[in-house]
Structure formats: structure tokens, C-alpha cells
Amino acid sequence: MSRAAAPLQWLSMGLLALGLLGLSPALSLSLLAFGLAVLTALKLREARSLEERRVVALLQLVCAGLLAALRPELAPSLLQGLAILMALAGLLALELGAGPDWKALLRRSLQVLLAALPIALVLFLLLPRLMPFTTFGAGQGMGAMTGLSDSMEPGSIARLAVSRQAAARVAFPLGGEPPPQEQRYWRVLVHERFDGRSWRSAAPTFPRPVVGQPAPPPPPPAAPGEGIQLWLIEPSGLAAVPWSGSGRPLSADLRLQRSGELLNRAPGSQRRVYALTRTADQPGWRTAPPGPVDLLLPLGENPRLEALAAGWRRLGSDRERLDAAAGWFRGQPFRYTLEPGALPREAPLDHFLFESRLGFCGHYASAFTSLMRAAGVPARVVSGYRGGQWVQPVGGTGYVDLRQADAHAWSEVWLAGEGWRRVDPTAWAAGDPLARSGAAAGSRAGGGPLDWIQQQWWGLDIAWARWWLGYDGEQQQALVARLLGEQRHLLGVVVLLAVAVSLAAGLGGLGWLGRRHRGDPLRLELERTLRAFARQGMAPAAGETLGGFARRLAQRWPSLADPLEAFVANYQQQRFAAAPSRAGRRTAYRLGRVLRRSLRTGNRPAEAVQRDHP
């Protein structure tokens, strides 16, 4: 048992503990991982014998596997990979005697890992995926983390407006320009129910999967011309996830609600990744007719608001009422601010519309939607994100970076013949941040070096999400179809063959690596050359010096006299040099090669020598 074994195993343990830090304790699997890690650490503490130490290494690997299931993101995956490497090095150190040092151990475990990786990749890429055995585990882990909430009361988003925390990223991997700044509205929640103070969403906080119900069939993959929007969102605790409002879901986890909310069945305590097509067609939710709930307004709460709206009721069409309201808003001195102060409990919207005229998006959306409803136009509040910065990482696909500060609320009104139309009343106020950020977009893109590094890292993150997390059953099927075409029944044979070939390649590679580090390079070069002569029937006699043997060779092949002399002189000079140099070794290689080539060609030694002495 090498002395390095215990430190390596403790190092692996430390890395696993670091990986455990970010787990949410709500998932039962993460409790399992916690428990297993604690047990492994205890076992490592009391382990004395070889057998026990081996079991510790295995437990560490299982722990890393559980962590990989819980934290599949890029940074935790790197950490888990390192922990796996250390666990393997610890296991190797158990078997090799006290001799090998740390560097040799790590190199050896990397070699073994690299030799085993091709087989693992073949199995991973080609073996058909199984569906989950039960739906246990999905939909767990509720509890609001950060970001939007399903109940919107003007004032509740104020706290988000100052947070620069990352919220989501959307990339367009198949190319294409980002949408223009004024088109970047990413909807999440639709708030239809209004009780006079707060707007509530009708969508469930979390869709509970029905036990025993088979998972819905995966949607068909994107057609060639459709384009893709790939979303990666931070833990939010909401089932509804942001999207652009157009496009068709590509992930099986997604479900599109009639109201235009996109629900994701994956647990909200984790980071989620999903994809939609990027098409400009009109999706169904935009033309889904409004229900009575979209006109609901508690009467008498805000009398001045109702009186104002009553005047617009007399107008002929919804469109005219909307224009009237827009004109009225533009004509009033509304101002955007993050600190509007609390609204009174009595007639809060009246106070906002006719007295303070200070507020942020929630105030404007809430007041405008109420006005529209009072005027008889079906309307609702939508919350989500607005804007976002376009980032183009080095050598990667560009993405729109959304922060919590980009959280926003706006209105949607139903216009007969057109469907739901987005209206953003905040844009009518003076000091709207979107207008300002649009003007300052150029200057903000610069940022500091730390920002730049973070943007590059997120670019990597998106690539990871696209290529690694996105590799699922469908991708696997597509790959097999591309490789085998119609010959799908040959998959088993192909997998077996590929495993055998990678196994042979791995073993061959390990053998080659092992030989490379064996023995004195100068001596090896000499023996290689002697072997070449031995094939021609010339071997040194017992007790013959190298010089004597070279003279004998030169007698038989006079043309080789020069390269022989050069080779022998260099060999002896290097052999007896006080400090053999790397350059001398390289000269030995070169001269040996020249000599052997001259021996092979036999008749043109001079040219060969010249070629190697440019």
C-alpha cells in the first residue's frame, strides 16, 4: 500500500464534499448522497486494511455518480471528474507498493482512465437509452428561490430590480441574429386573476406527475429550416419557464398551456435546459379566445380609474379604447422609478394613476390592465424578462444573457381579429430603463475582465448544455440512424466490435506508454541500430568494443564508414559525458536513423546523410 493512498483518498473526499455544498436538501436523492458521503468519510477514517480502503474508493465513485445525477452542470461536472480521478489514483496507490510517487501515480491513473474512456464512450454513445423506470423523483423540490413569483403585486418585483444575479440564457445554436432589442420580451407567467391588489397566475406552481401514467411521447425533432432556441435557466422554483412566445417545444419535459405559459416538468430546484424551435409562426395561444376571467375587476375599489375607463367604454371598438388609453398615458407626467413608495390600502391604483404617477413595470402593467378591463377590453398581466445582453463568446455560439434585474411585467389585451397583443405601458413612462439601456448598449458590452471571463464561461456552459446535457434518447437514435442507416439490426454486432477495438487500442496504448518510459534512451537507440545490423548477419563478438565492431562493419560496407564513425563517436561522447545533454540524445536519434536508412538503401548513404543535414 503506497503512502500516497490515504492523502489521495482524503483529497477525493474533500472534492466530493465540495460538490455536495450546492445540493438542495429537498430532493430525496441528495439526502442519499449526503448520507453516503458521510458514511464514506467515516469508513475512510477507520479503514486500516486493504479491503476496506478499496471499498472506500468504490463508495467514492458511487458518490460521484449520485452527484453527477444531481448536478449535471459544467462546473460541478469538472469537480466530479477530478474527484473520480483522485479516487482512481487512490485505488491504484493501494495496489502498487510503497514506491511510486504522487506524480507517477496520477500519471498512471490518467493513463488507465484514458485507456478505458473509449470503451465507455462507445457504450455511452451507441447503447440504446432506457426510459426511467418510474416517475419517482420528478416534480420535487419546490420552494421559491429567486426571480418571479406566481403572484404579482406591484412592489414585489422591486427587490429583483437591483439584483444582477443570472436568471437565464438563451442561445441560437443554428445561427441567426439575436432578436432586435425592442422585440426581446421573454414571457414566463400569465396573471389573469385580479383581486384588487395582486395578480395571480392560474398555472399550477408545479405540475404533479400522475403516478403510473406513461411519459408523453417526445415531440418530433426540428425540421431543417426551423432553427433552435436553446434555454438554460437557473433554479427558479417555478414550473413556468421563459420563452419567446413563438416556436414549438422540442423537449419532452415541456408543455404549452393555453394561456401561453410554457411549463417544464423537471424539478425547479435544479438548473433546467430545454429547447424550442425558432419559428415566427403564430402559435395557438395567441388566438385562444379570452374567458370571463380576463374581464374580472373588483368593482368600487378604484372609483376614479373606473370613471376614466367608463368614458372609453363609449368608443366603438377595442382598438380605439386601447388607443385612447395609450394617448391618455402619454399625456400624463408618469415617471419610472425603482422607489415609488408604498401605495395606500384604499384605492391604490387611483393613487398611482392620479396622484403619485411614480412606479415601475408592475405598477404600469397593473394599472393599465385594470383600466382596460374597466373599459371592457379583455386584458391580462404577463411577467417575464425583457431585454438581455447579447454576448458573443470567443469561438462559440452567441447568447442572450438575462439577469434577475431584467425581470419585467407588461400587459396583453385581446383585440378581435388579431388575438392577444402585447402592450408595454412602462414604455410610455419617462425614464424607462429599456430605452436607456438601448442607448447605452454599446458602452455596457465592454465590461471588466471579470465580466469577460464570466461571459466566456457561460458560453462554454451553453456548449456543455447543448452537447452534453442535450444528448438524450432521441439524439442517440439519430446518431445510430446516421451511422447505420437501414442496418439497425446490426447495432449489437457494431457495439461489440467497437468495444473490442477500443479495448485493444487502450491496451496497446498503455503498452506503448509503458515502453516509452523504459530504459536509457541512448542505449535503446544503440540496440535498435545493432538489431538492424544483426538482421544482416553482423553481431558484435563477445568482448568486442563498439569501435572494433564499427570497424568490422565498415570493412564489410565501406560506404557506411562515415555514418558509422559519426554514430559511434557521438554515442561514446554522450555515454561518458559528465552531463548527457538532450541535444546529444537527439543527435544520437538522428545519426542512428541515418545509419539504418543507409544500411537499408545500401547504395546512397551520402544522399541520406545530406538530407538529414540541411
Next chain:
Amino acid sequence: MDFGRPQQGERVRLRMRNLYILPTRFGWLWLAGTVLLQVVGVQMQSNGTLLLSFLMLSLFLLTLHLTHFNLQGVELACGVPAPGFAGEPVPYPVWLRCPGRSEGVRLRLGREAPGPALSLAAGEHELAVAWTPPGRGWQRPGLLRIQTTAPLGLFCCWSRWQPQTAQLIFPARRAGPVRLLAAGSAPVDGEPALASRQDGSDDWRDLAPHRPQDSPSRLAWKLLAQGRGEYAKRFLDRPEAAPLLSPEPGVPLETALEHLSERIWSWHGRGLSYGLELNGQSVAPGRGVLHRDQCLTALACCR
């Protein structure tokens, strides 16, 4: 794991036909862990867990070969064993030639505990394997078992071989009574007798300047009285006559031989001369390693 047909012969070359390989208990546990991770990976649809599970499976496949390669082509032969004593660990020389690097090699003779894991570079090695012979005489050490579990401990690859060369084993050393036969002879001729003579009190030999720590009884009073200064007398012990060692009567022969073995060993250590008288066979008194080994060999081969 210790079964399989033992190989016979002076030299043995390990190859497919005489190497055995099976998963260790840890290997089976490893497979169970692989299955567990596979289940978790399928259930959670997690690529990382699935890949780790496949990686563990491929390490299992890979180490099957790596473990086998550790012993494949290794040649085994005996060295020339040096004599040893019964009842205590005795090194038995084993000669190994490895065609490539052999990792985690453990050798074990008979029922002894396996030795430490050795990493052997390509080339020839002479290793000493300890075993504890039960009795005296020419003994063969029993089956030699060579095994390795490197690099990951998932597989145990082993082979068994019966070494042919016997090792001379002296009787165990046990303190006890020994019969001393007075040998008439003084120190053996031709040996420098002076070496064994020590400072003593028998013979007056020399004078030396008196030192304060010298006893006053050693003071040369006569010279002092003559006013020639303080001198101390130096004396020497007379050398003993070398005795012949012989088994104590009334003690069972094996025990008596063990007592003799211990006595010879300790007297050799003190540089004393001795002879041996054993069942009519006798070794003349003498000293030195060769003499000691001659006596011990006589003990070992005594019938």
C-alpha cells in the same frame, strides 16, 4: 483464491495455460456499484452518471487484461538456498524474469502470509521469500504461489508452482543443557591462539605505566621501592581447552540437537572454540563460520 494444478519443474514460464484469473470480492462489488449507477443514471436520465457507470464497466474489462499481463510470460526458477534454522522464518531465493513491467506481485510459500506487493521492472530479479520450515534436514518449502491484483484490485491472477530445490535446515535453536566432553587438545594447531586470550588474572605478562584507575594490588611495589616509578602489572588468562559438545544424556534426541544448535550458535558468536561429538561422528574443535556450518550440518543430518 488458491486452487489449480501446481506446476512442476526446475523452471516454469507463466502463460495462458497455467495462469488463473477470477474477479476478487471487490471486483464483484465493483460490478454491483456499476449496476447501481446505471439504475440511477437511467432513472434520473443523467448523462454523467451513465458515463461513469460505463466507465467503471470498461475499467473492469480493461483491468482483466492488465492484471493478466502482470504475470503473463514471467519465468520462475529457484536460486541456491542458504541454510536456515527450523521454526523461524527462512529466506528462500526465487529467481524471476519479467518480460515487461509487473505490478503488485506477491509471492507466498506454503501456508505463510503473503509478502508485500512488489513492482518489478522488466528484467531479472532475485527475490527472497520467507517461509518457516517445520523440522530439520533437507526440506522443500511447499507450493510457491505467485499472485497479483494490480492495478485496481478487481481481479486476482495467480499461479502455483512446486519449487524443486531443497533447502538445508538446521535444528531450531533452543537454550538447554549440553554435555561437554573435555577434549584433551589445547587450542588447535595453526590457529592464532593469541586472539582468544583476554586480559585476565592468571599469567603475569607485562608492565605498563600505572593509571589512577588501576587497582593498588596490581601496583609493582618492587619497582616502586626501587624508585623506578609507578608501574602496574598486566596479567593474561590462560586459554581454555576447547571442549567437545555432545547431546545431553536423558534428553530426547531432537531436543538435545536443538540445545546443541543453540550452544554452537552462541559460542560461535562469542568466538570460542568447540568440537562436536554426535552418535559416533565427531568434528574436531575449531572456530569460524565454516566450522560452525559443518557442525550445524552434522546436527541437521543426524539420524
